[in-house]
Amino acid sequence: MRLLLTSDTHLPKRAKRLPEALLDELPRADVVFHAGDWVDAATLDLLEDRSRRLVGVYGNNDGPDLRARLPEVAYAELGGLRFGVVHETGPAQGREARCAARFPDLDVLVFGHSHIPWDTTAPGGLRLLNPGSPTDRRRQPHCTYLTARLTGGALTDVTLHRLPRP
Incomplete structure (x- = not known):
């Protein structure tokens, strides 16, 4: 099973559209995760x-229309692994322990907010996986997203994709 992970698209504030490389990945993915801040x-x-x-899920920059359509936290069981998606996880320091305590029944947590791959x-x-942002690199050298494979109950081939600067 092929997975595509993205977050913090912030359209149309940070970019006019999603990058072609990300759009090209959509039909190849069995499951697409978006960790909020669609805008x-x-x-x-x-x-x-x-x-x-x-x-x-919705993020802190998403208004009432998106919040009406999306949850704050989403869950999915795929190939024997329990996934969760949330926008914000707090400061980097202590993140692992904080998220493990908040989500004790998950195998994988996809999150966003910082625009920093993790x-x-x-x-x-x-x-814990943060794909960064495909449209707003902030303090990072590149805009990014992640792909991964789910094979035999294991997450494999987790790959960070760097996008060319617009």
Whole structure:
């Protein structure tokens, strides 16, 4: 099973549209995760239309229209792994322990907010993944997103994709 992870698209504030490389990945993914801060409903509509399965949440920059359509926390069981998606996890310091305590029944937590890619494993085994942002790199050298494979009950081939500067 192929996974695509993205977050913090902030359209149309940070960019006019999603990068072509990310759009090209959508039909290849069995499941697309979006960890919030869509900003516009058109981006949610686009991902719903082009994705086989979309698991998304709202972020702190998402208004009432998106909050009415998306949960604050989403869950999905895929290939024997329990996934959760949330926008914000707080400061980097202590993140692993804080998230492991908040989500004790998950195997993988996808999150956003910082625009900073993150891939760590908390004590106890919770994998934390932040794909960064495909449209707003902030203090990072590149805009980014993640892909991964789910094979035999394991998350493999987690790959950070760097996008060219617009």
